[in-house]
Amino acid sequence: MKVLVGIKRVVDHNVRVRAKADGSGADIASAKMSINPFDEHAVEEAVRLKEAGVATEVVVVTAGAANAQDVLRHALALGADRAILVETTDHLNSLASAKVLREIAKREAPQLILIGKQAIDDDAAEVGQMLAALLNVGQATFASTIKIANGKAEVTREIDGGQETVELTLPAVITADLRLNDPRYIKLPNMMMAKKKPLETIAIADLQLNTVSKVATINVAEPPARAVGKMLNSVEELIEVLQAQVKVN
Numbered sequence: 001m002k003v004l005v006g007i008k009r010v011v012d013h014n015v016r017v018r019a020k021a022d023g024s025g026a027d028i029a030s031a032k033m034s035i036n037p038f039d040e041h042a043v044e045e046a047v048r049l050k051e052a053g054v055a056t057e058v059v060v061v062t063a064g065a066a067n068a069q070d071v072l073r074h075a076l077a078l079g080a081d082r083a084i085l086v087e088t089t090d091h092l093n094s095l096a097s098a099k100v101l102r103e104i105a106k107r108e109a110p111q112l113i114l115i116g117k118q119a120i121d122d123d124a125a126e127v128g129q130m131l132a133a134l135l136n137v138g139q140a141t142f143a144s145t146i147k148i149a150n151g152k153a154e155v156t157r158e159i160d161g162g163q164e165t166v167e168l169t170l171p172a173v174i175t176a177d178l179r180l181n182d183p184r185y186i187k188l189p190n191m192m193m194a195k196k197k198p199l200e201t202i203a204i205a206d207l208q209l210n211t212v213s214k215v216a217t218i219n220v221a222e223p224p225a226r227a228v229g230k231m232l233n234s235v236e237e238l239i240e241v242l243q244a245q246v247k248v249n
């Protein structure tokens with residue numbers, strides 16, 4: 001069984017991002033970039049499926065600029081077998097990203113597509129759902145456990161009231177939640193080995209897709225600053241403040 005994993009290069013989760021002065025977007029020109037954390041869980045799960053003898057090959061794909069090779073190498077160091085870079089400097093919205101993944105899925109014909117439940121830069125949580133719809137295959141989002149057997153996937157997913165378990169016929173799209181696994185620590189020999197693994201580059205123009213967004217960002221701004229808090233010394237003082245200032249009776 002071949003597993004295709006979609007990964008995105010995003011601002012590292014430890015970086016505090018600021019809005020650009022002209023409001024045209026987030027200022028990330030010199031920010032540290034990393035693999036989207038949820039995608040790291042997706043890669044880890046695919047590699048575990050291979051180690052368990054369930055998957056035979058793990059292929060990772062990203063759409064982005066040439067420097068997105070770094071997150072592909074990271075995924076190869078985690079244990080993926082080969083990588084594909086769909087090269088573009090354009091900003092791709094969720095639908096455009098889903099279309100790119102659909103084209104690669106058509107070429108690779110994987111039995112399972114794993115991606116993160118959302119990317120931490122736009123928090124859209126849309127690509128998996130769109131991809132499943134474009135491919136007309138089943139989907140399970142926010143997966144916290146995945147079991148594969150007899151051409152089916154049993155997925156436990158996080159929902160508002162707790163957890164639900166669904167069964168999908170493969171091929172299918174599953175999006176990874178943080179509780180799915182603990183991604184392994186990458187050791188130096190694995191990083192060195194990852195440099196020798198195959199990394200194919202495809203120009204996005206070769207996929208002949210319409211990736212023009214119908215959604216435009218009008219303005220990006222910092223949230224309003226919070227008013228300074230006040231330290232109180234006792235419950236009595238708190239009640240006094242609530243009654244006098246907040247008008248709670």
Ligand SMILES: Cc1cc2nc3c(=O)[nH]c(=O)nc-3n(C[C@H](O)[C@H](O)[C@H](O)COP(=O)(O)OP(=O)(O)OC[C@H]3O[C@@H](n4cnc5c(N)ncnc54)[C@H](O)[C@@H]3O)c2cc1C
Nearest residue numbers: 123125141142144157158159160161162163164177178179
């Ligand atoms: C583990 C977990 C963590 C979460 N963390 C956050 C968080 O940090 N921040 C956050 O903002 N949210 C969070 N959420 C999401 C939030 O709790 C709700 O799940 C979400 O707001 C509701 O969207 P939905 O897609 O689940 O609901 P849906 O069922 O898709 O409903 C969304 C809307 O669709 C419409 N709709 C649905 N069904 C019908 C119908 N039959 N007829 C007509 N209209 C319909 C309604 O307008 C409804 O309000 C989290 C959810 C989970 C499971």
